[in-house]
Amino acid sequence: MNSNSIITAANLSGGYKNTPVWSEASFEIAKGEFIVILGPNGAGKTTLFKLLLGLSKPLSGELSVLGQKPSRGNSRIGYVPQSHDIDRDIGIEALEIVKLGLTGTRWGMGFSKTGTKEAIEALRLVHAEELARKSLGSMSGGELQRVFLAQALVSKPDILLLDEPLANLDIRRESNLVHILSDIAKKEQVTVLLIAHNSNPLLSVLDKVLYVANGKMTIGTPESVLNSASLSELYGITIEVLKDSLGRLAIIGIEESGRHDHDHE
Amino acid sequence: MNTLTFSWNIWNDVLTMWQYDFMRHAFEAGTIIAIVAGVVGYFVVLRKSSFAAHALSHIGFTGAAGAVLIGLTPLFGLLAFTLGGGLLIATLGTRAAERDVQIGTVLAFMLGLGVLFISLYTGYATEAYSLLFGEILGISSSDVLVTAIAGGIIILVSIAIYRPLLFMSLDQAVAEAKGIPVYTLGIIFMLLIATATSISVQVVGVLLIFALMITPAAIAQRIAKRPIVGIGISVSVALLATWLGLFIAFYLPYPVSFFITTTTFMLFLASRFVFKTT
Secondary structure, three states: OOOOEEEEEEEEEEEEOOEEEEEEEEEEEEOOOEEEEEOOOOOOHHHHHHHHHOOOOOOEEEEEEOOEOOOOOOOOEEEEOOOOOOOOOOOOEHHHHHHHHHHOOOOOOOOOOOOHHHHHHHHHHOOOHHHOOOEHHHOOHHHHHHHHHHHHHOOOOOEEEEEOOOOOOOHHHHHHHHHHHHHHHHHOOOEEEEEOOOOHHHOOOOOEEEEEEOOEEEEEOHHHHOOHHHHHHHHOOOOEEEEOOOOOEEEEOHHHHHHHHHHOO | OOOOOOOOOHHHHHHHHHOOHHHHHHHHHHHHHHHHHHHHHHHHHHOOOHHHHHHHHHHHHHHHHHHHHOOOOHHHHHHHHHHHHHHHHHHHOOOHHHHHHHHHHHHHHHHHHHHHHHHHOOOOHHHHHHHHHOOHHHOOHHHHHHHHHHHHHHHHHHHHOHHHHHHHHHOHHHHHHOOOOHHHHHHHHHHHHHHHHHHHHHHHOOOOHHHHHOHHHHHHHHHOOOHHHHHHHHHHHHHHHHHHHHHHHHHOOOOHHHHHHHHHHHHHHHHHHHOOOO
16 A cells, blocks of 8 residues: 555445445545546446545445545545535525534534634635625525535645536636635645546646446546546447547547446346 | 503503513513524524424424313423424434425324314313414413423523534535534434424414514524524514514403514515615
8 A cells, every 4th residue: 555545445335225336446545636536427426425424334345544444524524515505595604604614513602703714714725715704695606616615625624525516617617616626735735536527627637537437446647547448448338538639538438328227227 | 451551651561561470471481482482493494494393383283282182281282292293203304305295294194183182172262272373371380480491401402502503504414424413413403493382382372383483583594694693683583573562462452473473574574675695
């Protein structure tokens, strides 16, 4: 095992109720790496997050996070789920919800000032200090995304798990968020694992791609994973990866794989 | 009460009012209940559990009717049934959306049982009426004591679980990942609603429970930028409505609950037109 590795999986399988979604996954992730997790819907990307967060147990194999078996309530992991159920009517300001990332697990009422300094610092890290006093109910999807990212960062985690943070963002906001995340990974030496649908906005900043499909996982540099041979092997059918003049990738053939799965259900 | 006249010397009016035991008891119980409903209601609205609160108060009606039938104080029937119902609802699921159908099913059955109890009861119809619409002027000193004890427990528990409850109300998935026992806290909170509903029924009855538990909190939700301020606003609105309702009803021959519901509704309308979430 690499001494620098922060997450290690060996022959790991994950799934629900003894039915594995994927199995025999082995990988190592090092401190400060920016990993993008790709794969079709239902391939088990979020399942991996649940395992890392200690919210569910591996069906078999070993998983170590920060040198320990994963367990719920690890303050060194920051997590931003895919969706937030925030009502338009909620007047509560951003600062309060960011503070909860630090104080929300403590019993009692506490002092209202506790965590304010850290929360403002976390908001600054995601370029959202101007949102501190804004009501959650009046925020756009992109603003909420940054506020919840700040909440995940307020406890100064070593690992950041982001479930589709780029969904529902327009191209400009998408590129802003990608640069913010890349800065955090580099400057704060935070390991980022980000689930995405499309690797193109992330190609310039990511270190590795973890591709989940067809019950299997493969990890490596974008060049080694996102190519016709590697993806064809993973899916078990012919997949073609095309590159345009700017280096953007188009993956062709996955649609057939989806239809193929469906036929056998 | 018709011989009493309003003098515009408010302090004197209040002193006159407090010479009557039933008015003193009403103010004491009403104050405790307004505080409790304001606090618990804030989280009910934040967690979108209004339907659960509504169902619990109606399940409590059946309990109260059953208690009256076998000659017990309605409050004990209320507590027994709402606590039982609260446990049941909490174990049905953690998300409001999953629960609504199950809650509705249980609610319909319980109300049917309530109708049976009422038809079996051969006493006065006023008993059922006061359960449905509240009878704060009939509160005894022992009712006040039970209300105070229940209210004290609710407030203490609310303070103890304040931050984790707030966290899971705003962000259940993250709170769970952070190690907050969301399932257990969900059950505890449901029991808080059950107890708060039981004591509130004395003032506004099962049908009007929202006036104290939902409307003040809905006003606060929109206005307050900080949760603690929101709870303060929610409690203040509930207190204002209860006190004003009691005060007006002392001079006019109409039900207290009508004045309470009207006050909170007017304030709710005002909050919608005046405040915009920013």
